[in-house]
Amino acid sequence: MDSLKNKKILFCVCGGAAAYQAPELVASLNAEGAEVTALATPDVSDWVSLRLLERLVVKLVADPAELADNSNGFSSWVLLLSNDLSEPARTWLIAALQHMAEGMAEDDRPAVVCLGSEVAAEQVALSNLSSRIKQTGGVVTLLVGDNQLPRFDPIAVIAAIVRGGTKPALAGKRVLVTAGPTFEDIDPVRFIGNRSSGKMGFAVAVAAWQAGAEVILITGPVSLSAPHGMATTWVRSASDMLLAVEAVIGDQDVYISSAAVADYRPAQVAEAKIKKGEEQFNLQLVANPDLLKQVAGRQSPPFCVGFAAETERVEEYARGKLVSKNLQMIAANQVGAEVGGFESDQNRLHLFWPGGDRRLPWSSKTEQARQLIETIAERFEVWNCQDNVKHEG
Incomplete structure (x- = not known):
């Protein structure tokens, strides 16, 4: 700090x-x-x-x-x-x-x-x-x-x-950040969720605003107050988040997907609370849309940054997502009981982009976010120049 x-x-x-x-x-x-x-x-x-x-x-x-x-x-x-x-x-x-x-x-x-x-x-x-x-x-x-x-x-x-x-590194740029978990309802009482606190995503949004960007924050259910200086939209499910992102993504220069979006949702949501019955309960799940992949696959996508929270083989999985989702950058970290990540105030990100990487030292999520935005600003300029040359050619 x-x-x-x-x-x-x-x-x-x-x-x-x-x-x-x-x-x-x-x-x-x-x-x-x-x-x-x-x-x-x-x-x-x-x-x-x-x-x-x-x-x-x-x-x-x-x-x-x-x-x-x-x-x-x-x-x-x-x-x-x-x-x-x-x-x-x-x-x-x-x-x-x-x-x-x-x-x-x-x-x-x-x-x-x-x-x-x-x-x-x-x-x-x-x-x-x-x-x-x-x-x-x-x-x-x-x-x-x-x-x-x-x-x-x-x-x-x-x-x-x-x-x-300070001289704003992202002055005049429009940045969309997603944060927090998504909750997928099973019935009016129960849901499928994850342990994301939203702290990293909120810190990234604030760091982008501090860097001079016009920021929109779309967040799942978290116990955090809306940051000063930006428009904040609160959503619950992956489908809600997809709709909120699609409504604004066309105007964005940078998209930072730090939300822990649920991969699956119940095939059906019960209208009333499901009562306890048999010893076993089978819940059918269907895949949620891959929000980040959809944005990165647009005809004229923004600079897309993904997050990869892994319990093992962090670099291998992160590099795989960088390629498979056609991202410009991915921020990877290991999660677990002893290494920070979810719910912790500390983190250690390893940033990957095509042809390079940067390992950030262990620090607060506020400092991690500041260094991440600093790197995004640098890589955005390189990517933007390459993209302009490509279109001119």
């Missing part, structure tokens, strides 16, 4: 209902490797413990004038604001924003994440900070919370910083 490693971030917090979340957000930035300096209005202590905040940051600053000297070299700013700002706090905030703008170097490419609602946009607009940032290619992101008691997803904040402060 080091997506913000060695990044110096200024966290500006104003007194108001949103201030209560400052320690949680700062702790989340710290967990990603950031070095956080906090700038707090005088009335923040009415809402949150300054002693706690001070323990979490490199430095706690009270005077905006200290920002005039940009020797700290902040790469990003987070503004935690509320609609119930007092007039002194508003004046203080505008002064702080002006100092930020004056301290910017010509080559700065900061990301600014405004947490609040209309007040955040209003205060940033009153300074020349927003225009200065956009001139350098930086990004201003507004995350809106509930007006009564705002709460912001730390993952969304981190994603906005990463996306805004």
Whole structure:
């Protein structure tokens, strides 16, 4: 978890209902490797413990004038604001924003994440900070919370910083990601499923969004919240997922099939719960459509990336699927009780493509997803050039 490693971030917090979340957000930035300096209005202590905040940051600053000297070299700013700002706090905030703008170097490419609602946009607009940032290619992101008691997803904040402060490898690209398991109903109570948690697929979707892509996430039943910044469609069965994919696939540049789609489904679904009867119960299964193979077999397919979760002979099976399904890349990993994969927060992917491969070191699924997207961006450019030459020929 080091997506913000060695990044110096200024966290500006104003007194108001949103201030209560400052320690949680700062702790989340710290967990990603950031070095956080906090700038707090005088009335923040009415809402949150300054002693706690001070323990979490490199430095706690009270005077905006200290920002005039940009020797700290902040790469990003987070503004935690509320609609119930007092007039002194508003004046203080505008002064702080002006100092930020004056301290910017010509080559700065900061990301600014405004947490609040209309007040955040209003205060940033009153300074020349927003225009200065956009001139350098930086990004201003507004995350809106509930007006009564705002709460912001730390993952969304981190994603906005990463996306805004780096050159996006997939800028302008449209990426479709499938995630999670599919459930195939036997009756109204029982179903056939698998142990996929969706964590890897969600991490891939977030990493693609951070890389600048326009992302659509189609997911089976999982206990995860929809990621910030993308359209998310929830489905249940393989047939549901196929319909959802077919509805949008024609516009996609990249298709990443990380969902653990059930290979089989019951031939018939009972309308009522099946009662216990004989000692044996025979369930007839029929094959589900191979969703990934269908997409890869289209007349003008996107760049297709498959996943292969295997218990044995991982490389052999992965290379076989790469060829048999006509994929541009496949991400393989071993699953089992002692090697991560399903339900685990850790993973180790081995990426294969025609003529090459890359073995990723053991790390968090967030880091695995980041490196996977990085490799996809590289291979997409190669594939796209080859595809263009082919069509021109």
